Amino acid sequence: MKAPKGFTFSGIHSGIKRKKLDLGLVVSEDFSDCVCFFTNNKVKASPIILNLNNLKISNSQVKAIIVNSGNANSFTGKQGLKDAQLINKELSKLLNIRPEFILSASTGIIGKRLPVGKILKNLNRLVAELSPDNFEKFSQAILTTDTQRKLFFKEAKVSGEKVRILGIAKGAGMIYPQLNKATMLGFIFTDVNIKRSLLIQACKEGVDLSFNSISVDGCRSTNDSVFVLTSKKSYSYIERKDKNFREFSLQLKEVMLSLAKSIVKDAEGATKFIEIEINSARTKEEARRAGLAITNSNLFKTAIYGENPNWGRIISALGQAQIPLKDNISIKYTSLKAKEIRLKIDLKRGKYSWRVYTSDLTPDYIKINSSYS
Amino acid sequence: MKAPKGFTFSGIHSGIKRKKLDLGLVVSEDFSDCVCFFTNNKVKASPIILNLNNLKISNSQVKAIIVNSGNANSFTGKQGLKDAQLINKELSKLLNIRPEFILSASTGIIGKRLPVGKILKNLNRLVAELSPDNFEKFSQAILTTDTQRKLFFKEAKVSGEKVRILGIAKGAGMIYPQLNKATMLGFIFTDVNIKRSLLIQACKEGVDLSFNSISVDGCRSTNDSVFVLTSKKSYSYIERKDKNFREFSLQLKEVMLSLAKSIVKDAEGATKFIEIEINSARTKEEARRAGLAITNSNLFKTAIYGENPNWGRIISALGQAQIPLKDNISIKYTSLKAKEIRLKIDLKRGKYSWRVYTSDLTPDYIKINSSYS
Numbered sequence: 192m193k194a195p196k197g198f199t200f201s202g203i204h205s206g207i208k209r210k211k212l213d214l215g216l217v218v219s220e221d222f223s224d225c226v227c228f229f230t231n232n233k234v235k236a237s238p239i240i241l242n243l244n245n246l247k248i249s250n251s252q253v254k255a256i257i258v259n260s261g262n263a264n265s266f267t268g269k270q271g272l273k274d275a276q277l278i279n280k281e282l283s284k285l286l287n288i289r290p291e292f293i294l295s296a297s298t299g300i301i302g303k304r305l306p307v308g309k310i311l312k313n314l315n316r317l318v319a320e321l322s323p324d325n326f327e328k329f330s331q332a333i334l335t336t337d338t339q340r341k342l343f344f345k346e347a348k349v350s351g352e353k354v355r356i357l358g359i360a361k362g363a364g365m366i367y368p369q370l371n372k373a374t375m376l377g378f379i380f381t382d383v384n385i386k387r388s389l390l391i392q393a394c395k396e397g398v399d400l401s402f403n404s405i406s407v408d409g410c411r412s413t414n415d416s417v418f419v420l421t422s423k424k425s426y427s428y429i430e431r432k433d434k435n436f437r438e439f440s441l442q443l444k445e446v447m448l449s450l451a452k453s454i455v456k457d458a459e460g461a462t463k464f465i466e467i468e469i470n471s472a473r474t475k476e477e478a479r480r481a482g483l484a485i486t487n488s489n490l491f492k493t494a495i496y497g498e499n500p501n502w503g504r505i506i507s508a509l510g511q512a513q514i515p516l517k518d519n520i521s522i523k524y525t526s527l528k529a530k531e532i533r534l535k536i537d538l539k540r541g542k543y544s545w546r547v548y549t550s551d552l553t554p555d556y557i558k559i560n561s562s563y564s
Numbered sequence: 565m566k567a568p569k570g571f572t573f574s575g576i577h578s579g580i581k582r583k584k585l586d587l588g589l590v591v592s593e594d595f596s597d598c599v600c601f602f603t604n605n606k607v608k609a610s611p612i613i614l615n616l617n618n619l620k621i622s623n624s625q626v627k628a629i630i631v632n633s634g635n636a637n638s639f640t641g642k643q644g645l646k647d648a649q650l651i652n653k654e655l656s657k658l659l660n661i662r663p664e665f666i667l668s669a670s671t672g673i674i675g676k677r678l679p680v681g682k683i684l685k686n687l688n689r690l691v692a693e694l695s696p697d698n699f700e701k702f703s704q705a706i707l708t709t710d711t712q713r714k715l716f717f718k719e720a721k722v723s724g725e726k727v728r729i730l731g732i733a734k735g736a737g738m739i740y741p742q743l744n745k746a747t748m749l750g751f752i753f754t755d756v757n758i759k760r761s762l763l764i765q766a767c768k769e770g771v772d773l774s775f776n777s778i779s780v781d782g783c784r785s786t787n788d789s790v791f792v793l794t795s796k797k798s799y800s801y802i803e804r805k806d807k808n809f810r811e812f813s814l815q816l817k818e819v820m821l822s823l824a825k826s827i828v829k830d831a832e833g834a835t836k837f838i839e840i841e842i843n844s845a846r847t848k849e850e851a852r853r854a855g856l857a858i859t860n861s862n863l864f865k866t867a868i869y870g871e872n873p874n875w876g877r878i879i880s881a882l883g884q885a886q887i888p889l890k891d892n893i894s895i896k897y898t899s900l901k902a903k904e905i906r907l908k909i910d911l912k913r914g915k916y917s918w919r920v921y922t923s924d925l926t927p928d929y930i931k932i933n934s935s936y937s
Contacts, residue, residue: 234883266879268891301876408862409782410877411884489781489862489925490933497934503674504783506639510607511784518641552862554927560863561870 192344195355195382197422201320202328205313207261215332223420225253226394230415236265238295254292264297264305265413343449347442350427358446362454377417382424393440401451406486407458460555473541482547484512492552498527565717568728568755570795574693575701578686580634588705596793598626603788609638611668627665637670637678638786716822720815723800731819735827750790755797766813774824779859780831833928846914855920857885865925871900
């Protein structure tokens, strides 16, 4: 695994958390072309508000992303926005660029002021440790209740050339992103050289099939963000929907899906990973809505924890989502005793399919979340 | 406590359940005027489909309601409907009326055929035990995972005359009714003599403020039903929106609210009862939507179980529901250590208020629901 050309990474401990790494930085050698997706929660964390503003000014050209864990800097008002701005400004001096070319992300508890002093004090060290090899440290610095780092790598062959795609994410709870409009953070770095409109299309399709198709607990964060950055350092240029585009899109989708699945597999307290395939729906949207309705049913999720095939709860969840059900609907499970379960539902209404991913609801989820603060 | 004039009740054990009472019957001496509310789940249980049909034919005139617990007769197809019809038909012979004047309700597991034989064999005994005093037995026969019967009684003074209102309900899990469009069953019997349009108005307002303002687990049943029956045996007639109407409406609302709260207090595995008052909303609808968004947040509900004032989760839930939040929003809790908790949220947006009711999410909820079948 090698980082895509044109990126350096670092991850350090700044003291927001007691012991673990809590501050990460990615710097693009030249400007990267960026496609971003943020939460559709009406409450948006300070870094997201700042990013939306910066992306307009920079025309989506990005030089760096700074990320902290341990504090969401969300619902922190004007002070929160000032704090995020101050960090950007100080970092921009060290990197010798304008602050608008820096994006930021925060994750952790909502409603508490970001410990800005700790971050500012450590910016020098954060920059000093930048290296193409430090992506693993970066991937650790962004974690919260995650039990493992989430990092996936693929290569796409574009006109014989190997284009690299590196995906990094965090997330374990408050997971029901609808990005578009994502509580999870996802970072995808690539060196593909591609026309912007095509990159946007590939990213949108990828995000819909991955991050927008998972739910741990039906709760949507104020901080969900997915950043796709390309340094465009590859030689071959993708400018139309050809074989190269399809190959790159496929590999991008694979990285996004691996990240999204890894979030669900690391879901707080979960003992099962469940893939739900909805077939024969009238539309793709119906298939996805049917799938997500099941992923958000506490009763379905507790039944799976109990290895109990209570399919009446699936029927009830589909009906609650106003999906018209036929008597000949088919519901098939693989073994409920396994750690990974596949559920196939055939709605017998049309020809469209969608896959969604979820976890079981367990006493450990409640233990983790009844004391989290 | 005395049953409203004109009703007799019975509750027996027919063998659907191993030991507990599982079959109940109410019979109206003359015809009762009936206002019904059923689930807005797209999948509707067989008794609901049959009721909707019967109510049209009978012009909402009702002679009897038969109720079984232990089986929901839901998603049981044409067989399920035939089963419900057969029971109605046999009962109609015993009561010497047409089957269209009988309503029915079922509660229990979804997707299994109703044990019709057991019910038919016991119809004679069910009718033989009818008595004005057996409402308590009826209230027991309709329970499933409930730990206690739910029965409330009020009197309304109408022109000096005492009009009786008796409310009976069941429900503990799969509770997020939106009736209008209710998994719970609610029965309200009264002898009020009232113009039908006024009865409908009083019932709608009552249902909105009570059953439509509770959530245990955000899961909506295929069997939710609320039946309001009046024998009209009282002498005084309510025909306009006067003092008498307001007094009756108030007492009806009190009975409905007591029933709805008792369902939440008996929520599966719950250790806390939470009343959420949303104030200063732009509209009533906004206040209600804000409240229900919080009642359906697993993260909020686990925090309450942990007696943890993680108000960031309230903010996040409100934002997910697309409620625009001001920085000066106020959130006040009574002691989180108490069994009953009041939460007051001031949105500072307008002048409308709404109250909703929910329970905490606990390891016991998962225990109960991982093995229920």
